[in-house]
Amino acid sequence: xxxxxxxxxxxxxxxxxxxxxxxxxxxxxxxxxxxxxxxxxxxxxxxxxxxxxxxxxxxxxxxxxxxxxxxxxxxxxxxxxxxxxxxxxxxxxxxxxxxxxxxxxxxxxxxxxxxxxxxxxxxxxxxxxxxxxxxxxxxxxxxxxxxxxxxxxxxxxxxxxxxxxxxxxxxxxxxxxxxxxxxxxxxxxxxxxxxxxxxxxxxxxxxxxxxxxxxxxxxxxxxxxxxxxxxxxxxxxxxxxxxxxxxxxxxxxxxxxxxxxxxxxxxxxxxxxxxxxxxxxxxxxxxxxxxxxxxxxxxxxxxxxxxxxxxxxxxxxxxxxxxxxxxxxxxxxxxxxxxxxxxxxxxxxxxxxxxxxxxxxxxxxxxxxxxxxxxxxxxxxxxxxxxxxxxxxxxxxxxxxxxxxxxxxxxxxxxxxxxxxxxxxxxxxxxxxx
Amino acid sequence: xxxxxxxxxxxxxxxxxxxxxxxxxxxxxxxxxxxxxxxxxxxxxxxxxxxxxxxxxxxxxxxxxxxxxxxxxxxxxxxxxxxxxxxxxxxxxxxxxxxxxxxxxxxxxxxxxxxxxxxxxxxxxxxxxxxxxxxxxxxxxxxxxxxxxxxxxxxxxxxxxxxxxxxxxxxxxxxxxxxxxxxxxxxxxxxxxxxxxxxxxxxxxxxxxxxxxxxxxxxxxxxxxxxxxxxxxxxxxxxxxxxxxxxxxxxxxxxxxxxxxxxxxxxxxxxxxxxxxxxxxxxxxxxxxxxxxxxxxxxxxxxxxxxxxxxxxxxxxxxxxxxxxxxxxxxxxxxxx
Numbered sequence: 001x002x003x004x005x006x007x008x009x010x011x012x013x014x015x016x017x018x019x020x021x022x023x024x025x026x027x028x029x030x031x032x033x034x035x036x037x038x039x040x041x042x043x044x045x046x047x048x049x050x051x052x053x054x055x056x057x058x059x060x061x062x063x064x065x066x067x068x069x070x071x072x073x074x075x076x077x078x079x080x081x082x083x084x085x086x087x088x089x090x091x092x093x094x095x096x097x098x099x100x101x102x103x104x105x106x107x108x109x110x111x112x113x114x115x116x117x118x119x120x121x122x123x124x125x126x127x128x129x130x131x132x133x134x135x136x137x138x139x140x141x142x143x144x145x146x147x148x149x150x151x152x153x154x155x156x157x158x159x160x161x162x163x164x165x166x167x168x169x170x171x172x173x174x175x176x177x178x179x180x181x182x183x184x185x186x187x188x189x190x191x192x193x194x195x196x197x198x199x200x201x202x203x204x205x206x207x208x209x210x211x212x213x214x215x216x217x218x219x220x221x222x223x224x225x226x227x228x229x230x231x232x233x234x235x236x237x238x239x240x241x242x243x244x245x246x247x248x249x250x251x252x253x254x255x256x257x258x259x260x261x262x263x264x265x266x267x268x269x270x271x272x273x274x275x276x277x278x279x280x281x282x283x284x285x286x287x288x289x290x291x292x293x294x295x296x297x298x299x300x301x302x303x304x305x306x307x308x309x310x311x312x313x314x315x316x317x318x319x320x321x322x323x324x325x326x327x328x329x330x331x332x333x334x335x336x337x338x339x340x341x342x343x344x345x346x347x348x349x350x351x352x353x354x355x356x357x358x359x360x361x362x363x364x365x366x367x368x369x370x371x372x373x374x375x376x377x378x379x380x381x382x383x384x385x386x387x388x389x390x391x392x393x394x395x396x397x398x399x400x401x402x403x404x405x406x407x408x409x410x411x412x413x414x415x416x417x418x419x420x421x422x423x424x425x426x427x428x429x430x431x432x433x434x
Numbered sequence: 435x436x437x438x439x440x441x442x443x444x445x446x447x448x449x450x451x452x453x454x455x456x457x458x459x460x461x462x463x464x465x466x467x468x469x470x471x472x473x474x475x476x477x478x479x480x481x482x483x484x485x486x487x488x489x490x491x492x493x494x495x496x497x498x499x500x501x502x503x504x505x506x507x508x509x510x511x512x513x514x515x516x517x518x519x520x521x522x523x524x525x526x527x528x529x530x531x532x533x534x535x536x537x538x539x540x541x542x543x544x545x546x547x548x549x550x551x552x553x554x555x556x557x558x559x560x561x562x563x564x565x566x567x568x569x570x571x572x573x574x575x576x577x578x579x580x581x582x583x584x585x586x587x588x589x590x591x592x593x594x595x596x597x598x599x600x601x602x603x604x605x606x607x608x609x610x611x612x613x614x615x616x617x618x619x620x621x622x623x624x625x626x627x628x629x630x631x632x633x634x635x636x637x638x639x640x641x642x643x644x645x646x647x648x649x650x651x652x653x654x655x656x657x658x659x660x661x662x663x664x665x666x667x668x669x670x671x672x673x674x675x676x677x678x679x680x681x682x683x684x685x686x687x688x689x690x691x692x693x694x695x696x697x698x699x700x701x702x703x704x705x706x707x708x709x710x711x712x713x714x715x716x717x718x719x720x721x722x723x724x725x726x727x728x729x730x731x732x733x734x735x736x737x738x739x740x741x742x743x744x745x746x747x748x749x750x751x752x753x754x755x756x757x758x759x760x761x762x763x764x765x766x767x768x769x770x771x
Contacts, residue, residue: 173520173580175513190579206537207460211513212583213520221578 002078003068004034005111012061013108013127014096015250015274017088019054022246022276024084026052026239033146034067034078034112042146043084049281050239051149060273063107078112080141082123090125090137105129113138149279151266156257158227160191164247164254164269166221171244174237175211180283181237183256185227190216195237223253233261234283243267243278250274258282435499435588437465437531441518441542442493444527446751448518449730450484450491453762455511456727457482462594463586465497465505474511475597479721483599486760490751492529505531506589509540517542517582525577531586538588544580600765602746605738606694606713609649610674611747614729617657620668621645621726624659625719631663644769645722648714649739651675651699654706659719669706676736713739715768725764733762743768 008016023030023043033040037058044051058065069076097104109126120138127135174181174195184192194214219225247254247269258265261284268277441447450472454461458476470492472484488495499505521527521544528543611617628643646658646667653675658667675695683689690696702711728735728749738746747764 170578173582175516175582206585207508207510207587209537209585211516212539212581213517214581214583216579216581218578 002112002114003066004078004114005109006039006058006065006067007063008108008110009063010096010105010107012063013091013105014094015061017091017093017095018246018249019274019276020084020088020091022242023052023054024088025242026050028084029081030084030087031079031081031144031146032141034069035076036067036069039065039067040146042148044147044149045239050236051279053148053277053279055270055275055277057273057275062273077146078114079144079146080112080123081144081146082139082141086139090127090139095127149264151257151264151277151279153257153266155259155263156266157259158185158231158233159255159257160219160225160227161223161253161255162221163223164244164250164252167244167254168248170215170217171241173215174213174241177210178213178237180234181240182232182234184232185219185225185229186216187229189219191219191222191225191227192216224255231260232284233258233265235265235280239278239280243276246276435505435531437497437505437529439495439529440493441491441521441527441529442489443491444518444521444524446731447491448515448522450486451511451515451518453728453731454482454484455515456724459511461509461511462589462597463507463509464594465507467497467503473597479718480725481600481765482762483765484760484762486751487753490753490760501591504591506591506594507531507538507540508587508589510584510586513584514540517584520544520580520582521546524580534583538586540584540586542580542582542584544582545577546580547577599763600744602738602740602744602765604694604740605746606698606741607649607651607739608675608678608695609651609653609655609737609739610676611735611737612655612670612673614726614735618723618726618729621657621719621722624657624666624668625723627664627666628659628661628719631661643719644716645719646714646716647722647737647739647745648712649673649737650702650706650708650711650713651695652702652704652706652711654702654704655737656706656712656714671704671706713741715739715742715745715766716771717745717766717768721766725766728762728764731762740768742770 019041020030023041026045027043029043031042031044033042039056039058039062041054041056042052056062058067067078069078091108092103094101094103095105095108106128109128111124111126113120113122113124121141122138123141125137125139127137129135170193177197178195179197180195182192182194182196184194186192192214194212196212197210199209244254247267250269250271252269252271254267254269256265256267261282263282265280265282266277267280268275270276454472454474457480458474460474462471462473462475464471464473468488470486470488470490472482472486474482497503497505518527521542524544524546526545530541530543532539532541624645625643643659643661646656646660648656648658653671653673655670655673656667658665660666678690678693678695680686680690683693685692698711698713700711702708725747728747731749731751733749733751736748736750738748740746745766745768747762747766749762749764751760751762753759
């Protein structure tokens with residue numbers, strides 16, 4: 001049996017709405033992982049090129065938070081997966097309204113009913129509105145194992161941070177329908193954000209080619225900018241837009257960490273007990289087409305020392321052992337298979353359409369394209385997630401479905417650190433397995 | 435082949451591309467030493483032939499080509515408009531023709547000092563190292579540079595030589611239109627009502643609406659629409675019928691005396707109640723709504739009515755006292771009854 005219940009203030013509930021809107025742009029399902037001291041929403045996009053995790057701190061974010069996972073596992077957790085749209089139809093916009101107009105709530109109480117003596121397992125959300133109205137939503141959920149993308153921030157020697165509102169202004173210059181974003185650290189004190197589409201068009205088709213937009217920003221306009229000059233890194237512009245838009249709702253600074261092309265990049269931001277981390281696949285130097293520059297941490301001694309000073313010492317010690325690690329065993333396919341045959345069917349679409357007020361993620365034409373899967377044909381680029389054998393730098397991210405390694409639940413590295421989601425297992429402990 | 439210019443009137447250029455874009459996605463842009471021409475020839479609907487004096491939108495303008503310094507381009511208006519929109523708060527904007535990976539482009543280079551630049555005006559001391567300090571010192575400018583690349587197609591002189599501006603006969607009536615916002619809101623409402631009426635009565639049948647536009651030489655303009663269920667009409671009076679300039683009409687004074695509009699002056703009345711003296715055309719309501727999009731440029735509009743044949747609109751862009759006028763000419767052909 002599982003006990004999970006928490007209460008949200010209207011402000012916090014509206015933040016849940018915002019984060020669901022953002023996660024909805026990555027995946028149509030969102031996974032929830034509850035631990036004793038925190039709750040994590042995660043989403044992985046269908047092409048597995050982008051992973052998003054929003055961590056809500058049990059004490060800071062919630063008015064009350066209680067989680068007692070089943071007694072079976074020592075470091076227990078409760079995990080489930082739900083349709084993002086279903087949650088969004090409960091966590092609507094305008095939950096927080098100081099003037100108390102339509103839709104505003106007094107507080108939001110959430111509990112999970114998952115007991116052996118009950119016939120139904122439900123995710124129950126109670127919206128306590130003004131004038132004593134209580135709206136109760138009982139949502140079905142699917143029990144899943146939650147996957148996390150690991151990201152080694154120690155290896156990410158390139159980092160910058162910028163006010164999210166400023167970044168949003170730049171993003172608005174981008175043309176519609178572009179696919180890629182190249183982040184380039186120029187050698188003239190400027191960083192260039194370039195949105196473009198990699199398509200070969202000829203003849204009349206040329207005119208349908210989307211706008212190519214490059215925004216050159218003074219590095220002095222960043223709060224921090226430490227990137228190897230000349231480095232290009234390419235991500236999906238849609239992901240970036242979704243992230244920047246959400247970061248802007250929190251009025252905070254957007255931080256980026258990355259090492260070099262084909263290695264994962266992480267964006268993180270947060271405030272008031274809410275921490276968002278997005279781990280994205282990157283691809284190589286777009287303009288050159290040659291081998292991307294591979295800055296080993298040693299090349300830039302002051303950066304490396306900076307990074308290690310901040311880092312957890314045990315993590316850096318294990319860096320070299322990493323090359324022994326084989327690729328993960330297709331957790332992705334297992335996950336999707338399970339979703340199809342899952343015994344608990346998530347909310348039926350009919351229920352969704354019944355609610356005229358539901359704020360489904362924007363249905364506009366422009367937004368429609370955001371639901372489309374990102375097509376990365378180049379398999380070499382997809383290796384960004386892989387822990388292949390010829391690695392020589394860093395403890396890079398990989399997917400690990402904890403369900404396949406029962407021991408992995410045991411260790412929670414530096415779990416409390418807000419610098420990143422803790423790896424589910426230390427690399428040093430994996431060593432003996434193979 | 436070279437083209438480079440400073441855009442000194444970004445707002446006008448942006449509004450112009452927005453207006454043109456409502457009629458068709460592609461424009462033929464002709465750049466020459468004297469003027470800049472935009473031409474839209476959609477498969478169906480209204481044609482626009484716009485002739486702009488260079489200083490209407492450009493500054494320090496330079497165009498060079500082997501074909502008498504004329505460059506013909508096919509430009510997608512949507513991306514161009516989008517690109518120009520990012521220049522609305524610019525301190526300077528430049529446009530030039532260039533080539534990248536064998537694709538010709540119009541590249542806009544826009545410098546802005548957006549509100550962004552102030553965010554880190556007071557950096558935390560610990561956040562900076564020597565690198566950024568050095569950039570601050572010799573960089574000096576705090577501008578953000580945006581480059582927008584609009585793909586274009588270069589048209590050979592042969593390709594465009596077959597394109598000709600439509601020829602129409604001398605108009606029966608010419609009149610200065612009332613404010614376009616007024617005209618548009620009424621015509622939009624007419625079209626909407628007619629469409630709604632058509633939908634409820636005859637299902638999906640008639641989805642086109644025909645606006646009847648008519649004018650006389652006594653300052654009256656009449657717009658009406660007729661469906662099975664209704665008949666509506668609006669009449670404007672006291673509009674101006676500009677005098678013809680003898681120097682602009684073939685055969686001078688004799689030409690004016692024989693001009694169709696002179697004959698039309700003898701018919702009709704200033705209160706618009708007479709059934710005589712009207713020159714009328716039948717046009718598509720939706721298409722008219724797109725034409726009215728030019729109202730945002732705020733120019734003076736003279737409408738020339740060729741009875742049962744065509745309606746030609748001359749939109750004169752406001753100039754700051756410059757001699758060369760910029761004119762957008764809209765050719766709207768009349769549908770038969």
